[in-house]
Amino acid sequence: GENVEQHPSTLSVQEGDSAVIKCTYSDSASNYFPWYKQELGKRPQLIIDIRSNVGEKKDQRIAVTLNKTAKHFSLHITETQPEDSAVYFCAASIKSNYQLIWGAGTKLIIKP
Amino acid sequence: DAGVTQSPTHLIKTRGQQVTLRCSPKSGHDTVSWYQQALGQGPQFIFQYYEEEERQRGNFPDRFSGHQFPNYSSELNVNALLLGDSALYLCASSPGLAGGRDTQYFGPGTRLTVL
Numbered sequence: 001g002e003n004v005e006q007h008p009s010t011l012s013v014q015e016g017d018s019a020v021i022k023c024t025y026s027d028s029a030s031n032y033f034p035w036y037k038q039e040l041g042k043r044p045q046l047i048i049d050i051r052s053n054v055g056e057k058k059d060q061r062i063a064v065t066l067n068k069t070a071k072h073f074s075l076h077i078t079e080t081q082p083e084d085s086a087v088y089f090c091a092a093s094i095k096s097n098y099q100l101i102w103g104a105g106t107k108l109i110i111k112p
Numbered sequence: 113d114a115g116v117t118q119s120p121t122h123l124i125k126t127r128g129q130q131v132t133l134r135c136s137p138k139s140g141h142d143t144v145s146w147y148q149q150a151l152g153q154g155p156q157f158i159f160q161y162y163e164e165e166e167r168q169r170g171n172f173p174d175r176f177s178g179h180q181f182p183n184y185s186s187e188l189n190v191n192a193l194l195l196g197d198s199a200l201y202l203c204a205s206s207p208g209l210a211g212g213r214d215t216q217y218f219g220p221g222t223r224l225t226v227l
Contacts, residue, residue: 043218098213102154
């Protein structure tokens with residue numbers, strides 16, 4: 001079955017700097033890759049997603065890139081702000097079953 | 113327009129008891145997925161319902177069962193509770209066939225504590 005690995009487990013960056021979180025997946029049939037942000041005690045919030053027919057997608061300070069050949073995708077956050085501090089999860093799914101397989105999460109810490 | 117709602121917010125049960133959790137999907141969504149999230153971990157897929165049937169199931173025992181109603185709301189039932197069932201239970205809804213069953217929006221969750 002599908003397996004998603006996420007790195008790093010913790011990322012600490014200076015406010016204003018960029019943050020990059022990377023995920024790899026195992027099943028080449030995976031075709032949908034969302035990213036979720038979860039603040040302490042709150043629900044996961046979908047922040048951006050990408051499908052396998054696209055290589056990059058941007059939404060203001062957030063971007064996701066996908067490399068199908070290497071089977072990895074990354075989340076890029078530019079000009080980080082204190083409110084970006086949270087746990088970020090990547091996930092992958094195969095169209096045939098719509099089941100999201102999640103990474104272990106990255107705790108992002110923005111230092112003032 | 114209300115988002116995904118879940119009830120109750122918190123629940124305390126003892127080992128061996130049974131529990132029912134409820135979820136109402138976002139307006140216009142017909143697909144509901146359930147996840148278990150242990151403290152400090154990512155969500156684990158339990159199952160997914162659409163057209164009132166269980167369509168996909170993760171690696172969870174038969175003690176975990178569910179139901180979807182004609183109005184697309186859903187219930188998660190857990191029998192013979194174990195201490196290890198203590199977790200945050202998340203419901204996610206998806207637009208459905210036209211909008212994508214994999215694009216999932218989460219409710220606030222139900223925190224279940226088993227003593």
